[in-house]
Amino acid sequence: MSIKYLDQMNDLSNQGQPFVLATVVRIEKPTSSKPGAKAIITQDGSLTGWVGGSCAEPSVKKEALKALQDGRPRLLRLCPPEKMGLEPQEGVTELTITCTSGGTLEIYLEPYLVQPHLFVIGHMASAEALVTLGKALDYTVTVMGSGVSRDQFPLADQIIDSLEFSQVHVTPNSYIVVASHGNYDELALQAFLPSKAPYVALLASKKRSETIRTYLRQDSMPEETLARLKYPAGLDFGAMTPVEIALSILAEIIQHHRRGLLAVTGEQNQPAGEPETALDPVCEMTVEIEGARYTAVYNEKSYYFCSAHCQHLFEKKPEQYLQSQHDTGV
Numbered sequence: 001m002s003i004k005y006l007d008q009m010n011d012l013s014n015q016g017q018p019f020v021l022a023t024v025v026r027i028e029k030p031t032s033s034k035p036g037a038k039a040i041i042t043q044d045g046s047l048t049g050w051v052g053g054s055c056a057e058p059s060v061k062k063e064a065l066k067a068l069q070d071g072r073p074r075l076l077r078l079c080p081p082e083k084m085g086l087e088p089q090e091g092v093t094e095l096t097i098t099c100t101s102g103g104t105l106e107i108y109l110e111p112y113l114v115q116p117h118l119f120v121i122g123h124m125a126s127a128e129a130l131v132t133l134g135k136a137l138d139y140t141v142t143v144m145g146s147g148v149s150r151d152q153f154p155l156a157d158q159i160i161d162s163l164e165f166s167q168v169h170v171t172p173n174s175y176i177v178v179a180s181h182g183n184y185d186e187l188a189l190q191a192f193l194p195s196k197a198p199y200v201a202l203l204a205s206k207k208r209s210e211t212i213r214t215y216l217r218q219d220s221m222p223e224e225t226l227a228r229l230k231y232p233a234g235l236d237f238g239a240m241t242p243v244e245i246a247l248s249i250l251a252e253i254i255q256h257h258r259r260g261l262l263a264v265t266g267e268q269n270q271p272a273g274e275p276e277t278a279l280d281p282v283c284e285m286t287v288e289i290e291g292a293r294y295t296a297v298y299n300e301k302s303y304y305f306c307s308a309h310c311q312h313l314f315e316k317k318p319e320q321y322l323q324s325q326h327d328t329g330v
Helices: 003-014 056-072 125-136 185-192 205-219 244-263 308-316 318-328
Strands: 021-027 037-043 046-051 074-079 094-096 106-110 118-122 138-143 158-161 175-179 199-202 278-280 285-289 296-297 300-304
Touching: 003 021, 003 037, 021 056, 037 056, 046 056, 046 158, 056 074, 056 094, 056 285, 074 118, 094 278, 106 138, 118 125, 118 185, 125 138, 125 244, 158 199, 175 185, 175 244, 199 244, 296 308, 296 318, 300 308
Parallel strands: 074 094, 118 138, 118 175, 138 158, 175 199
Antiparallel strands: 021 037, 021 106, 037 046, 074 106, 278 285, 296 300
């Protein structure tokens, strides 16, 4: 594998960003891609590398985002309509591709999911329970606070005996639970609420939480930042003991994390990041409108194409292709 791909994969992992590695494993000529060609697809739908031309890329990106959501690798076969269903195999996702080349691509999509990085702020029984259950979920766990030690938290991946919270590297995959029980709640929240962490929760009673919110508001914390605080931490199912409370918090983190992955693939309420697409009137491939390279305007309407070839055919005889769409009910 090229060093540049290894470097990018390492960088994404360090940033807490999930991604899919797409590798061409088999072709049937003619195709522009070759076995071993690779690309990396991130959760925002961007693709770096090369596994096929503009006809193949939208399908690869769409299936890669599905792999990020369910965590399962898959083998994707892109082939012309006349070859669809000729070689049915279990575990193979077959999609039609109508590029003029007429070739077939088989691409292996391997998702690399990043487990949440749990930051536990505190040193009491609830913090111990969070670390134990967090590690049971295979999370990376960091414990931070005054007087925390390896003896008390032997399972933690990292121990930071410090209150310099602003020095901690936080990513969009970091989940923060402030459980210092009044010792340094305000100090921790001042550092973590403005951060990139998608979840910042406070383990405290509602009364104590409101007192802290008032303090932070008076300390000039913006309302939109303050609104990010989840309090009390955890799902409300009547948890009482430290272990039960830790379980309720981790259940909430799982819920939050999974909803984030679902939003990537459009499983929930058409997320803002979902790309708008159009149908190429020549080959009927799906084309992402934003950033489309090949476009044409006919009768004051815009059309989008997968390649310069399709654009050229349309511009020569637009009525022919628009009539074809009408006849087929597209």
